[in-house]
Amino acid sequence: xxxxxxxxxxxxxxxxxxxxxxxxxxxxxxxxxxxxxxxxxxxxxxxxxxxxxxxxxxxxxxxxxxxxxxxxxxxxxxxxxxxxxxxxxxxxxxxxxxxxxxxxxxxxxxxxxxxxxxxxxxxxxxxxxxxxxxxxxxxxxxxxxxxxxxxxxxxxxxxxxxxxxxxxxxxxxxxxxxxxxxxxxxxxxxxxxxxxxxxxxxxxxxxxxxxxxxxxxxxxxxxxxxxxxxxxxxxxxxxxxxxxxxxxxxxxxxxxxxxxxxxxxxxxxxxxxxxxxxxxxxxxxxxxxxxxxxxxxxxxxxxxxxxxxxxxxxxxxxxxxxxxxxxxxxxxxxxxxxxxxxxxxxxxxxxxxxxxxxxxxxxxxxxxxxxxxxxxxxxxxxxxxxxxxxxxxxxxxxxxxxxxxxxxxxxxxxxxxxxxxxxxxxxxxxxxxxxxxxxxxxxxxxxxxxxxxxxxxxxxxxxxxxxxxxxxxxxxxxxxxxxxxxxxxxxxxxxxxxxxxxxxxxxxxxxxxxxxxxxxxxxxxxxxxxxxxxxxxxxxxxxxxxxxxxxxxxxxxxx
Numbered sequence: 001x002x003x004x005x006x007x008x009x010x011x012x013x014x015x016x017x018x019x020x021x022x023x024x025x026x027x028x029x030x031x032x033x034x035x036x037x038x039x040x041x042x043x044x045x046x047x048x049x050x051x052x053x054x055x056x057x058x059x060x061x062x063x064x065x066x067x068x069x070x071x072x073x074x075x076x077x078x079x080x081x082x083x084x085x086x087x088x089x090x091x092x093x094x095x096x097x098x099x100x101x102x103x104x105x106x107x108x109x110x111x112x113x114x115x116x117x118x119x120x121x122x123x124x125x126x127x128x129x130x131x132x133x134x135x136x137x138x139x140x141x142x143x144x145x146x147x148x149x150x151x152x153x154x155x156x157x158x159x160x161x162x163x164x165x166x167x168x169x170x171x172x173x174x175x176x177x178x179x180x181x182x183x184x185x186x187x188x189x190x191x192x193x194x195x196x197x198x199x200x201x202x203x204x205x206x207x208x209x210x211x212x213x214x215x216x217x218x219x220x221x222x223x224x225x226x227x228x229x230x231x232x233x234x235x236x237x238x239x240x241x242x243x244x245x246x247x248x249x250x251x252x253x254x255x256x257x258x259x260x261x262x263x264x265x266x267x268x269x270x271x272x273x274x275x276x277x278x279x280x281x282x283x284x285x286x287x288x289x290x291x292x293x294x295x296x297x298x299x300x301x302x303x304x305x306x307x308x309x310x311x312x313x314x315x316x317x318x319x320x321x322x323x324x325x326x327x328x329x330x331x332x333x334x335x336x337x338x339x340x341x342x343x344x345x346x347x348x349x350x351x352x353x354x355x356x357x358x359x360x361x362x363x364x365x366x367x368x369x370x371x372x373x374x375x376x377x378x379x380x381x382x383x384x385x386x387x388x389x390x391x392x393x394x395x396x397x398x399x400x401x402x403x404x405x406x407x408x409x410x411x412x413x414x415x416x417x418x419x420x421x422x423x424x425x426x427x428x429x430x431x432x433x434x435x436x437x438x439x440x441x442x443x444x445x446x447x448x449x450x451x452x453x454x455x456x457x458x459x460x461x462x463x464x465x466x467x468x469x470x471x472x473x474x475x476x477x478x479x480x481x482x483x484x485x486x487x488x489x490x491x492x493x494x495x496x497x498x499x500x501x502x503x504x505x506x507x508x509x510x511x512x513x514x515x516x517x518x519x520x521x522x523x524x525x526x527x528x529x530x531x532x533x534x535x536x537x538x539x540x541x542x543x544x545x546x547x548x549x550x551x552x553x554x555x556x557x558x559x
Contacts, residue, residue, distance in 0.1 A: 127193030292526030295355030
């Protein structure tokens with residue numbers, strides 16, 4: 001089986017046999033496993049509290065500074081900025097702000113939720129009413145203007161109503177009504193069932209915010225006050241963010257003292273990829289960035305520093321060529337099909353050194369609903385000659401079709417490969433490097449023909465990616481609109497039965513393929529490293545918000 005066929009398809013971060021021996025013995029999966037074997041391994045992962053495969057033997061140690069790449073300023077972490085075109089990747093701020101529920105993160109793509117501010121929840125038989133019971137004793141950080149007051153159901157109500165006014169998170173709460181029977185109970189009422197509603201509630205960006213900060217400052221770009229185990233101490237825009245342990249957090253550790261074990265998290269912004277690689281090689285970081293390293297650098301790091309704790313996962317984002325349906329000739333399905341047929345995905349993976357897998361309309365990380373690698377390979381096989389014929393049918397001879405393409409610096413090399421492939425099929429493309437800009441900000445501007453990139457943030461929920469194609473959706477930057485697609489999008493969202501939902505999602509992906517909605521290509525394999533001193537840390541969730549940091553500890557004696 002080819003190296004790129006099923007590499008960590010279901011997101012197993014390590015070989016489970018090695019993982020059971022503890023973090024120091026973890027090894028990367030060097031060879032892809034057949035899908036059936038991966039599924040069996042996935043099912044064998046034990047998520048019983050205290051017995052997870054990533055657990056370190058105690059006793060825990062206290063103190064120390066966890067240093068990671070990926071600092072954010074408070075403005076960049078402001079997930080309810082009403083002017084923001086996208087849902088942000090919260091990064092370190094997820095350890096400051098609390099959520100009703102949070103990803104369990106027993107393994108990378110684990111979609112199960114566990115308590116955070118809410119202690120328990122239940123859903124009505126018709127799937128339309130969700131009741132959340134809040135924990136006793138949850139308090140905001142003891143910082144002005146909130147000053148450590150108790151968190152109540154009124155805070156949930158305020159956050160929901162504020163988010164509904166606009167911004168990238170409103171899609172989660174549109175049409176959701178709420179009631180607060182008492183200070184510790186929130187009832188959320190949906191117009192219709194939503195198979196992934198709990199996951200949306202627990203999205204790392206979907207945090208709870210205190211109204212006092214907005215009342216005093218007008219937004220959340222200057223001050224970050226939450227309910228979690230760390231408090232924001234200092235940040236410098238574009239340089240770093242610095243959080244310290246919350247002295248008032250009530251959850252206890254194995255030693256009978258309040259968590260967290262670690263004193264501080266320092267998140268540093270690296271403007272240079274090579275500098276970040278060098279910092280990991282020199283043991284100056286305890287975790288590298290959200291988007292990981294490329295395979296070539298990861299292989300070299302493992303050789304240079306065998307004490308690093310490596311893990312890998314397939315990005316929960318499909319990368320490819322986004323097509324603007326609002327602009328001619330991209331409103332012609334023949335042109336869109338020709339563009340997709342001109343792209344050789346296998347060559348792009350080879351250029352990545354094998355550090356990517358094929359992607360369809362649902363990211364391969366969502367193994368329950370995504371097309372198999374075999375099916376994607378069959379559907380999206382490169383065929384430049386058919387592409388030329390379709391262009392001729394659409395009225396374009398060789399080199400007559402001229403398009404613009406935008407991309408960002410990290411993925412410009414892949415864009416250049418796609419540009420060359422399109423040229424071989426008779427399509428001239430002018431490529432523009434947009435630097436470090438986010439893909440969503442480029443897509444939201446509409447001043448483009450094509451964009452080689454993905455969308456952010458990553459998500460392991462299929463409905464997030466299907467909303468890209470829904471008419472009128474805030475995530476539909478492409479101007480795609482199709483009645484049959486809209487019908488199936490709503491149907492899969494309402495369907496609670498996983499088997500029936502899979503059938504609907506398969507039909508929906510067939511429609512998107514038939515309409516040539518866009519040209520999906522690959523999902524990158526992200527290669528990440530914990531330093532040798534990090535113990536008892538869960539695999540990072542797609543947002544890399546380090547759900548388990550409160551119970552992790554640092555032990556440099558093991559290095």
